[in-house]
Amino acid sequence: MPDVTHEEWLRRAKSLEVSGAHHIDGADEPGGGAGYAVVSPRDGQVLARVADGGVAEVDAAVAAARRAFDAGPWPRLAPAERGRALLRIADLLEERRAELALTISLEMGKPITDAYDIELRAAITTFRWYGQLADKLTDESPHTAPDTLALVTREPAGVVGAVVPWNFPLTLAGWKVAPALAAGCTVVLKPSENSPLSALLLGRLATEAGLPPGVLNVVNGDGPVAGRALGLHPDVDVLAFTGSTAVGRHFLHYAADSNLKRVWLELGGKSPNIILPDAPDLERAAATAAWGIFFNQGEMCTAPSRLLVHSSIGDRVTEAVVRRARELRVGDPLDPATEMGALVGEAHLSRVQDHIGTGLAEGARLRTGGERTLTDTGGTYLEPTVFDGVDPGMRLAREEIFGPVLSVLAFDDLDEAVRLANATEYGLAAGLWTSDLSTAHQVSRALKAGTVWVNCYEEGDLTVPFGGMKQSGNGRDKSGHALEKYTELKTTWIQL
Structure with a gap:
């Protein structure tokens, strides 16, 4: 971490400007109503007021992601171009590293040294790693009979709903968002209501990095309202969740009650x-x-x-x-x-x-x-x-x-x-x-x-890879295996 004193961090905290607006379809959306207060655990003071998303805001975000996937350029870009966009996000995270670390420290209580040296390093590395991996994926052509050609192609799964907790708000968002974007998916990210500010800034930085509108949307809101709406939404193809085992069970029910979307869970532990x-x-x-x-x-x-x-x-x-x-x-x-x-x-x-x-x-x-x-x-x-x-x-x-x-x-x-x-x-x-x-x-x-x-x-x-067994969940974050969550395999059989 740079040589910044306690007094300097206090001064920066007083002048920190944060926006609590949703980020939907490439623009900030203030939402209706008074919103809700994000209280800093550092001193019990209100850090910011943020828009409180519900079904309408989730619908708007999912619709934007659906348009961006079905008709937009993102899934159709050359993988190397998607990779370059992820690298630009990583560069912007590095450029705004101190601001992001300060935001995380204030919103969830993490020591500033850990926020800067560990959390931001992990988030930046994640976007860079998947940016570099984006054009390294390969399809298959199995050996079959001489008069046939078999192709196994990896295709983006569609609209991804990502719900992440407050303990590592940017790292865990990156573990979901970066591989999903690298695969060609579009994303609706719902951060914890306790720590939405760093995730909202990530959404704005992604737009600044050149992601087309609707590719990465960030919606605030309470889990039983906004999270539930995302889990039940019929236009969400994949749901990736990190949080408690109890809430993970809800997302499995939401999938069963809607469109049988794939649900990937990273849940609790007693290690x-x-x-x-x-x-x-x-x-x-x-x-x-x-x-x-x-x-x-x-x-x-x-x-x-x-x-x-x-x-x-x-x-x-x-x-x-x-x-x-x-x-x-x-x-x-x-x-x-x-x-x-x-x-x-x-x-x-x-x-x-x-x-x-x-x-x-x-x-x-x-x-x-x-x-x-x-x-x-x-x-x-x-x-x-x-x-x-x-x-x-x-x-x-x-x-x-x-x-x-x-x-x-x-x-x-x-x-x-x-x-x-x-x-x-x-x-x-x-x-x-x-x-x-x-x-x-x-x-x-x-x-x-x-x-x-x-x-x-x-x-x-x-x-x-990282993930759990038993009631700690399924699927894996990190590594090339994370892309398995956000891609579908298609077989094409050609008679020559």
Whole structure:
């Protein structure tokens, strides 16, 4: 991140101008009514008022996307031209990087350093990667009889509805939007009502980069209204969603009740992080475990919220994690020195506190944290929290908390570790720390998770797919595999 002081970020925040208008058919649409307030979790102040979209606004956005797909130039452009447009979006994101990072930090509480260095880097890289991939896709011509020619072509699937959450508002939007655009689809993006401002700016930057009207539309609105309208819309061909498992079920119902659109889901997680006695570096394993659960205030579907530690090293590892939790700097998201910012809002903070209260009532031992902090700021801050003595049947070990709350569970042998790791309805990610190559392979295969990190956590790049098993969803974001969600295969058989 550039050398910008806390005071300078505060000054920029005061002068930040944000527009809450929908972006439909290449233009801003203010919508009717008073709209709704986006409240900054940093200090509880109203950051902006944004247009509140409903069925009419979703209809308008989908109609624009439908026209752009059925009659517009975008699906018919040479793939290299689409790729160049995505590269221009990436360039504009880079040019406006500081403004976007500030917007994200203000609207959802992420530390400004993480917003700039991690979130914006990921979003920029995503558009560049798919921009470069756009003209590298190939069709097939299988070998058949000498008097026939068979062609298997990959065609854009149509209008894509993308619904994304607030925890990584720009990164996760990019993971949906960039491959869909690269494939030749048009998109209606509905960001979370908690963090719409960065997504709206993305829509405007896409138009500035030269995307034809209707190719990328952004509609604000509440999930049960705007999200539902998008899920039920008969002119939406594909629905891509990241969020809770409960809401994912609704989108499957919407598809069944409308046009049987394809629904791709990236849902919740309760990820296990297994530390074995032969971990190559126990201190690093413990430090990474602490970083993983407290990064982004624990508001991550992949957060390693269940720390599974062999009983012979349990005390040592737990003490190291507790020590790191107590050292962690919780503070103003606009302070570059802050390591953990504010939770996204009052309602979410209350839910996390309820889980903490339940953990205490069920008999888990609170080692550190658990209290709201920095109350004089007006923001929604929570101390990093660690429980040990957690039983597998406790809610702390079973339910996704989506906050900075770690549950430590002990095991005595490898088979028990795998059983505990898989004893969840989720299957998004897992971690494993061992020096034994055979153990690394065998346990990775045994874990029911879409991603397994060995001797690290949250590592990877755009070359590898991301997604879940079981009730963590289906389909994959990132990598070339993401394009499978936004394309259809057509067979053409020619008799010569």
